[in-house]
Amino acid sequence: MEQQNHSKQLLLQLNQQRAKGYLCDVIIVVENALFRAHKNVLAASSVYFKSLVPHDNLINLDTEMVSPSIFRQVLDFIYTGCLSSSDSVSDHSISSLLIAASYLQLTELAALCRRKLKHNGQTPSSSNKMTPSSSTSPTPNGHTPGPLCLSSTPLHNHQHHNNHSGSKKGSQRNQRPSQEGRLREDLSEKVFISGSRCASLSPSGEGRSNGLGLDLSKRSPSESTATEEVSPSSLLQSSSPHSSSLSPTPTPPTTSSAKPEPPKTSTDLQPRAPRKRPRGDKVTPELEDGEVDGEENGLDQSEGSGHSGRGGGGGGGRKGRRNGNTNYIYRQPQPGFEPGVGDNLYVCIPCGKGFPSSEQLNAHVDTHTHDQLYLKDEEEEEEEECGGYLKDKDPDTCPDDSASKGMKPDPEEPGHLCTVCSKSCKDATSLRQHEKSHWLNRPFPCNICGKLFTQRGTMTRHMRSHLGLKPFACEECGMRFTRQYRLAEHMRVHSGEKPYECQLCGGKFTQQRNLLSHMRMHTSPS
DNA sequence: CTGGGGAGGGGGCCC
């Protein structure tokens, strides 16, 4: 007995989930684009990915080997078995695909491309050298791929999937908890860099050279700025012209050089807090209702609106709306950008336009040139330098912004007073930082959800939540945290220490906030 | 069902 079209339907479901970013547990960075996918699918299709995905959740591909548009076709092929893009039939595209397929060790796709080129009278010799193992036509399993499948294929059909969330309930129900948990831990553990390097994340800060634990120290000096601004590091350090980046020179991991460290034992164990379920678990029932939320995998925890204001973003993530910009993640949204509005869940970050499908977003993203992005960067820098003040701030009281620009304050001046609130700061740097808190214009956008921040550090910290980076692990229970402070706070759970005491009733608390909450109970009229 | 406590998580801000 055999279920007709079982594999086809399965693949179709997976592709639909990919289009929504649902259960995607790996991000592939290609030049200026991010692609989300499923590790299992990648591993089943590519020896290259198979060796990487068990340990890495962020894979940076060599842009000389594969471009975003080519990788999009590659990914489509992986998920559909077809090359659907119309330009894929050109010899140039086929050659690029062949290079990418060889690089990624997608033997079936490579063989398919070779046959196509051969059929067109081309010789695919240029790329054969990269993967000798794949230069022979038969695939490892002996399967001979069919002819190129063009856009008429019904499998590749992202546009219509957004409204079908209900149809995938069953298959997702059982996958969600383990995959999310594992991803969060994996992301916490290490992040793949440049295809061959792992940055271990530890509370001690080992291997941590940017705010998110990505080891950026191996950047090739010859790397172009274009790559820099859209590389993972630029995702994390969006506005810094000096931020280091990743050297996109991954080597297909056919040798031991690419062998990543095995996951640490502590993270393999399912960490559970004593007596109580960790928060990470509670998202499961929400998804069981068929909701495709914006925080799956911990990669997409959109806070929803751009400006939350103080307290407005509290608890963000759990109730965050679906972001949906799952395929391409660009930089610097336009003012007023609000991701995931209405049905246009696929949002282009640079211009803020929303699209109902990843395909349409992809097509739109391709219209952005690097020049446009450069211009945005320059404008962004300029704005950060001089344009961020409150509109209601009296220009007379801030004649030259010298303090906010960090321009040599008078050393004889006794204090550095904020021109808005008269707060005294100890130096010009502190003053500048403080004055930013009065800005309405927040110069640091999250490259994933578009949320804006006044401080780069806050944005970087926020990005950690998107990437699921939790470098700080409790040695007692294995629970992991994004902040060391949280871990220290958590450790009181194990130690039983309750340093915060209510002066009214003598009640003791492990956390100050809970004491404050308790005090409100005392002071509330009721 | 409700209120209080415990705790995870996010953002703002200062050092």
Place this chain on the structure above:
DNA sequence: CGGGCCCCCTCCCCA
């Protein structure tokens, strides 16, 4: 830029 602290939101548990 990271650490630390504060405040807030939220959820879960339990009496």
